[in-house]
Amino acid sequence: MKPEILVVDDEPDIRSMIRLILEDEGFDVREAENAETARDELTSHPPALIILDIWMRQSDMDGLELQKWVRRYYPHVPVLMISGHGNIETAVQAMKDGAFDFIEKPFKSAQLILLCQRALANAARDAEHHDLKRRYDVSLDQIGTSPAINSIRQTIDKVAQTNSRVFITGPSGSGKELLARNIHDKSNRTNGRFIMVNCASLSFDRSLIELFGSETSDGGNRVVGAFEQAHGGTLFFDEISDLSQDTQARLVRALQDQRFKRLGGNTEVTVDVRIISATSHDIKTRVAERGFREDLYYRLNVVPISIPPLSRRREDISELARYFLNKRLSDEGDRKLSFTSDCLAALETYSWPGNITQLRNMIDWLVIMIDRNKHQITYEDLPVEILGVGQLSKANDSGLATAITMPLKEAREQFEIEYLVSQLSRFNGNISKTAAFIGMERSALHRKLKNLDIHIESADQSEEHS
DSSP states (O other): OOOOOEEEEEHHHHHHHHHHHHHHHHHHEEEEESSSHHHHHHHHHHEEEEEEOOOOOSOOOHHHHHHHHOOOOOHTTTTEESSSSSSHHHHHHHHTTOSSSSEEESOOHHHHHHHHHHHHHHHHHHHHHHHHHHHHHHGGGGOOHHHHHHHHHHHOOOOOOOSOOOOEEEEEEEEEHHHHHHHHHTTTTTTTEEEEEEEGOOHHHHHHHHHHOOOTTOOOOOOOHHHHHTSSEHHHHHHEGGGOOOHHHHHHHHHHEEEEOOTTTOSSEOOOOOEEEEEEEEEHHHTTHHHHHHTHHHOOOOOEEEOGGGGGGGGGGGHHHHHHHHHHHSSSOOOEEEOOOHHHHHHHOOOOOTHHHHHHHHHHHHHHSOOTTTOOOGGSSSOOOTTTHHHHHHHHHHHHHHHSSSSHHHHHHHHHHHHHHHHHHHHTTOOHHHHHHHHHHHHHHHHHHHHHOOOOOOSGGGGGOO
């Protein structure tokens, strides 16, 4: 696909000359005679590069003001400023505002072409760097071999190439935004923008502007909303269930008609946007209690994806911990750190109420706090909430006091019960994995559990009947 360049200048002859020069070099060129037309062109389809005149007559913005607007709403689009009245101060101001470079009229064709090529190459490098960083972060939801993650991975592969709306549910910190980004990156919209709206922080009045934008009656002072910013890309609603009822009603109409009006405006705007929504709340209960519109729910919930809490995918914890550790160490130069086996066992046993976010923050804390001369993270290095120091000490004191009064056989039996219950919890009740870890035959472990009257509680009992 040829790079597309938007030329913004109030002089038709200048626009025509630039068009001829650039088209001879294989570029596609669009034109705009003022700031308002330029904003319309950007809204309909952002170009790869903007060539922008600083001084424009009969325009509601001059070039410097429009440059700031572009930087706010389309920061990935480079701008090359041109002017026949420029001076060093104007050039410096344009560069400070984010322009890639500055060229003065009259200019030579070779100079214009060279600057365009440099601006496009620089934008491509920035996009590649951003994409690699984003993909490195977004790969998180694909880490692990648990049945839940395997199922999510298969669903992502199927739904990514479609335009179907996706509804993600899961507890706070489980990685809903990362999953949404992963779908975007695997889709045919990957070159478009991924725009996130945090619905929990929006009031009704603010939400209308944030989503649909605003403008004055004469079309000036326009604010571009999330729908327009995500044109050609993906719009992600985080905590969608927290939207006000009035905003939900506006959203239903926008999704139904595929168009809307900006707040205060009369012009209908049509956009091409893929919608992904997420919530940590029980959305079906919200619908039943009329806190969330049923018609909106069914429009959004075309492909449902449920992310389980980390406590229900314990077999992924060690792999996630190593991933976060290596990611954190990549910023630490040559520093080497690894986990001891007893440390990983403790991580796998912990309940992780904050899910993936809590695990990641804990790893960052460990890397900061551990002596730089150490090469291993041990059980003793873990924070208090992981070790459960207060509860553990209390339990140990109580257990010791009780054990002292018991015969050896009963004390040993009490220890076995506590040990096996802990290991079963670690492996989500999976007998085969528990037996392999503690070094017992599966059948022997079954007999031991029966003799000790330990009942297995697991979310997935299919392994027991295989």
